Amino acid sequence: MSLNLQNYQVVIGGRQIVQPMALTVLAGEVLAVLGPNGAGKSTFMKGLCGLRPAQGQAMIEDVDLLHASPFVRSQLVGYVAQDLAHLSVQMSVFELMLLAQSGGRHAWRVLKDNFAKAAETLEILGLTRFANLKPSTLSGGERQMIALALALVRRPKLLLLDEPTSALDLANQLHMLDVVQAYTRQYNIITLVILHDMNLATRYASKALVLDRGRALPVGPCREVLTPDMIAEIYGVHCQVVDVDGGRFSAIYPLERRVSPSA
């Protein structure tokens, strides 16, 4: 299984937000999506799950996501948005975990295995203690973890995460991305994750896609893409890359801003 984008682009109100691009991501891979503020990362991702008017082709398992029905798309794609306002409902986390498995059907019945999947997913993420609480009573970071659980409980083939760690403390950033990486490998799915933190990207993603004003730079392994030269050119920041823990990790350390950022 793979995700194949051909001539994929997003135009909104006559403005080309994502320029025509091609991309292949293989099953079991985590692809980090990076780029400056306003580069088009969220729009790129929303186009794949039908929330923005994308053109071209986005094939997964012989289905073109751009022409699939919302129900078919919901069976294939799990999406965690940046804005989690939709979690402010008068339902408990466990009820939402059951609802998430309905795939958007109007006539919805709770199936026997829906309960087991909901409980198991909360357990994997260490969220069982929140099952009977309403998301509105949880912290921003806890809600981000719940949003991931709601995406995973539907066993997606394509997992799309828009800055999933933005509200998480250091331990939970690692916990969330450990789970995402392990889940991606274990279930052989495809994960695209928007991250601003390049160190998290190099640690958890096998490849990186950098968007610059809607234009996709060539995709490759994080260490080959996230170089000081690229960061200086695209972000206007002078960085040093250092090996950490005997080369097990590489860390990108910003030294100084070279030019004023555009956003």
Ligand SMILES: Nc1ncnc2c1ncn2[C@@H]1O[C@H](COP(=O)(O)OP(=O)(O)OP(=O)(O)O)[C@@H](O)[C@H]1O
């Ligand atoms: N619905 C919309 N209508 C018109 N323009 C939009 C819409 N959504 C996004 N844009 C524009 O598209 C550009 C890219 O926005 P997008 O949110 O995709 O960027 P991003 O890379 O995710 O940014 P950030 O890192 O700040 O979240 C911005 O200039 C934004 O104003």
